[in-house]
Amino acid sequence: MATGGLNAAKHWLCLVPRRLALDALCLPDPETTLVTMRKGQRSWVVSAGCGLPPGSDLATVLTARPELRWVERQPDAETAYMQQLAALGHSLGAPVHLEQHAPSVDAPAGWASVWVEVGRSARLFEGLEGVRLAAQSNLAANSLNCGVAIAPTMESARLLAAHSDGAIAPSLPALSDMMQTLPVHALHLPGQVIDGLRASGIQRCDALFALASDQIGRRYGTATTRYLDRLLGRVAETRAAHRLPRRFEKRIRFDGNVHSTQGLRFPLRHLFGALELYLRAIDSASQQVRIILEHVDAPDTHLTVSLTASARDADHWLLMCREHLSRLELPEAVSAIVLHCDRFQPLDGPQMALFDAGKAEETAWRQTVERLLARLGEDAVWTMGLADDHRPERAWRRQHPANQQSSGVLPPAADRPLWMFDPPRPLPHSPKLAGPAERIESGWWEGNELRRDYFLATGDSGMRLWVYQDRRSRRWYLHGLWA
Structure with missing residues (x-):
């Protein structure tokens, strides 16, 4: 207490x-709407956008103002x-x-x-x-x-x-x-x-x-x-002191069905505004929300909106949601919409630009990536990450831009080119070596053992090459080069 x-x-x-x-009710035209309540045989106006006082008899009001519409509270x-x-x-x-x-x-x-x-x-x-x-x-x-x-x-x-x-x-x-x-x-x-x-x-x-x-x-x-x-x-x-719920969930039921995704933008603005207030109240942000579109005669449509970094700004969430909605085909008209969020993280974004002007550019880049994810789909946009494997062709993996932490770490002294050939190209003769050997032996537990000696080499035009010699066949291969 x-x-x-x-x-x-x-x-x-x-x-x-x-x-x-x-x-x-979050109505787009509240000025012509009456919210009413019924008790026994009497129905009265609870709230009105046209200025009618609460308590006005509904039947009397509709007789004088038939152009007004009414909904139950x-x-x-x-x-x-x-x-x-x-x-x-x-x-x-x-x-x-x-x-x-x-x-x-x-x-x-x-x-x-x-x-x-x-x-x-x-x-x-x-x-x-x-x-x-x-x-x-x-x-x-x-x-x-x-x-x-x-x-x-x-x-x-x-x-x-x-x-x-x-x-x-x-x-x-x-x-x-x-x-x-x-x-x-x-x-x-x-x-x-x-x-x-x-x-x-x-x-x-x-x-x-x-x-x-x-x-x-x-x-x-x-x-x-x-x-x-x-x-x-x-x-x-x-x-009694008020306590915020442990998760955010808000539902808007429509007075009449919505037949296009364009009609969802107005209620979504209200929902994301409420989410921003909630996130500010708990001093947190989120990286993912779920949207449920309810239909009368069809299963609910579920939509997940994910960001590459946690955020709480309502306009940013709404922008990302619009990109998802632009690709969505409604199976039926929408009767209600629910916004749900239960995964929270500290806010990941620039708070001051005084000492780090690059934060603004980083935020703009993240927003660009998020829009591409929303527009093209989760599988169409990815970034490279490290994998726990010494074999160069298996030392990287695709990962979602929102999870850019690598699961593996390169040795401090390793020098790797970004341009790699798949598969490695056979060399007709021994290259001109420019450094000591780096031996890599791995894959024996999979029945695909790899035994190679890697070298830095110099090409005819002076380009730096990354080559190896297969220790079993003694043949030379070009695996990568530096631009």
């Missing part, structure tokens, strides 16, 4: 989704959206807390919040203003529609995020001044309590705060008193 409150030195950043049920998608916000929180500070409540009659839109204590990490962002700007920048980059605020208590941070986006209250006195003019309906209190306050003539928070705690308890219940105590930092707030 983690505790917040009773401590003016703490600063809580809160993220409050403005239209969670709608944004969680997806609780799993909302949970995944909140996990994405929590991952963003983990990249800003610790601990992180998450609360989420489904829509109800009293709260037709439901509510959800993510808090992160940023007091100790604020100096890394050059102050609380820097933390707020970093949070808003990450939200904008990932199309996450949230209110943001920083305050000394968790309840006050949520209140400001919902009604004073971007506000920063650095202390309890500053917080009290900021909340004076807020209307009482902004407080996170049950509807009957808000109605009772208004009936008593209490319209703003300053009038409510002027009442004694015992008087508020008698009139509006002890739950209201406890809420105000948490809001103003009089008592501690205790909530």
Whole structure:
């Protein structure tokens, strides 16, 4: 358990989704969509892109606005959206807390919040203003529609995020001044309590705060008193700390099937954005992800995207994924897409170019190789690596560019040409030797014994040659040369 409150030195950043049920669906045209919920015989609007208030009766809205379309809310998608916000929180500070409540009659839109204590990490962002700007920048980059605020208590941070986006209250006195003019309906209190306050003539928070705690308890219940105590930092707030899952998995279900790979680019951008936030939160990167395309009447399509070096940038992953999709033929329309990642490594990439300008060129080369792999296939692109064998023709092997570490090591004194003949070319006469012999005897355990004496030699035009004499036949062969 983690505790917040009773401590003016703490600063809580809160993220409050403005239209969670709608944004969680990742729709390309949310402005004409209503997200609804049904309980009993009544269906109401939970979230709407056109500005309709939550709680509006669905039948009434469709009668007046027949051009709008409606979809049922997806609780799993909302949970995944909140996990994405929590991952963003983990990249800003610790601990992180998450609360989420489904829509109800009293709260037709439901509510959800993510808090992160940023007091100790604020100096890394050059102050609380820097933390707020970093949070808003990450939200904008990932199309996450949230209110943001920083305050000394968790309840006050949520209140400001919902009604004073971007506000920063650095202390309890500053917080009290900021909340004076807020209307009482902004407080996170049950509807009957808000109605009772208004009936008593209490319209703003300053009038409510002027009442004694015992008087508020008698009139509006002890739950209201406890809420105000948490809001103003009089008592501690205790909530379970959020923990990131050990693997990343996010699914987007489409409202209508997608018939081409072009239509997958929009949801993939959201998925890779969520993956980047997760990888930043765990301070890691990945070299491989799996994509599952779900179909209604056909087996799922599985796609693996691999890189030559670990990365976490969403745009880079999306670029590589597009190359794979360009070669893919869909067996059927896609009804949902899943992004899965469970293999993590430290980030392998340039962090500073001050002392190593060559890192940028290395990164560009890696990206070129990755695009070739994605476009041509895993078997079409390879590099050379060393093998544990003394026989020159077997001392190398093909390997994937992502695994360039050799399994064998050449002797320090060995001098080998890059241009090798396969098979070695017979020489009509003894060459002009230019160095001592190197004896290689190997392969006897396979029934293909090799017994050779290798020499450096000089050709007629002065070219350096690598030749050997077969110790059994005594014949000479040209095996390689230096350019």
